[in-house]
Amino acid sequence: MAQSSTSEIVDRLVQIGFSDQEARIYMTLVLIGPATAYELGKQARLAVPNTYNVMRSLTGKGAAHQVSGQPARYIAVPPQQFFDAMASKTTRLCQELAGKLNNLRQDANDEYVEMLSAPASLEKRILATIDDAVSQIVLKTTSPVPVRIHKALQAAAKRGVEILFVYYGEKPRLPSGAKIRLWPHEGNAADVGPDFFILCVDSRRALVRDPSGMNGAYSENLSFVHLAGVYLRHEIYLAEIMMRFEDEIESEFGPALYKLRGAYGMLPLQGAILSFAEMRQKRKR
Template identity: 70%
Template sequence: MSAAKTDLADIIEKLGQIGFSDQEARIYVALVQIGPATAYELGKQAKLAVPNTYNVMRSLTEKGAASQVSGQPARYIAVQPQQFLETMASRTTRICEELAGQMGSLSPEANDDYVEMLSTPAAIDKRILATIEDARSQILLKATSPLPERVHKALQAAAKRGVEILFVYYGDKPKLRGGAKVRLWPHEGNGANIGADFFLLCVDFKRALAREPSGLNGAYSENRSFVYLAGVFLRHELYLAEIMTKFETEIEDAFGPALYKLRESYGMLAMEEDIRRFVESRLKRRSAEIVD
């Protein structure tokens, strides 16, 4: 297949994606190529029966993609594609905006009676971005940094429109700009990455999302109980991070690095190996500091 034919097939396919039937797309492409032209000439170019071509031309004229320029025999020209497509895009955008407003009033104010299970990375990423974009006043977040680029850009856009961002992070300090509206805390005061953890997001205390460490499963909800649990958990994470940042030495003296004495006392599972290695490294460093 030649490059030209491949291009035409692609154009016809894309016209189908914006609402053209296959026959409309083929005739419109033919009209752009050879017009002004009669229905007979267009049918021959597009390999379509002449009676069908008349019906298609009537439809294209109604769409605003073509117009008749003479009567006997009828000849047609294509509306310049860029002009037609820009007009169509503008009209479609306006209609979609009107529909969004009209149909929004048909929905309940809050979808708070379900938890949406997210079972693919693409679905999770889409919901994360949409949740951040919906933020109006505050975003609470706990995640490993650096963040994926699209999530980082969404957070930066939220900060730019005045949304407060409270972010507890593992790893590198996020490079988010926003002045006093953006507040960052290293996890438990040191930001040490002590193993895989959930990505947690709470927006405006109205919606929340959790993604498990594998990144393959997650859950989103506007249910008040779900949002409350996520929001309170995240607030306590930032409280702990701020307290640890200010009183790290005293707290480590009392409860050990990474609060391992508390973890061992109250944890239902054995302390994970990543945490154990972190604790051991901190204890060795503290011992060396004491000796010095």
């Protein structure tokens, strides 16, 4: 076996809890066993007294067995059998620990806002938040959404979660017949400002990601969740009103409500809003 391959196997064994010496001896035992401690130590370039200690440890882990012979010889438990048993035991222990630690945890998640500052961390938190949804997901974002988020929304819809989705861009492709309602942003899906991703789940947790996709915040804090939830519902109200009374509202406040935005907006009117307003006015001539 190539040196690079053996080194990789030793590294992987160390990653799952073997000591370096245990990893070297176990791999050697798989290669040459049955073998004596002396033979294993010589092959693995390990002092014989150390090899005896390692073999006691490996038999204790269930990775090796001692067989008859003078001197004693050892065989490796077949790797598939050993690692399947190890994986099953580890999974069971992790589940038990998670349950015990959850019982110990104080319900203090509503006291903080978690700052997220990397795309991978943000997507991971978005997926986990959607996966935790029990009854309702409300969100606003640009469509189409990333593939993994789209799949998470599909899975939520299939398990009966209501989805209220305000979108920029194209209409999201989500399962028909599910409890899903879609609204184009402001009734026409126009992208007229910074594209924040905003998510509120079960009125218990909320997440906001900035347009760069690099920074965001997650919280179960009641005030934070309330702000996100109320904002999203007002987006739904506005979309419903615009879809029903768009002509009357535009005649009073201008396309994309630019008169209101100019008077009360947090930012100066930007090119996207002005371009949209100009396009709407030309269309009506």
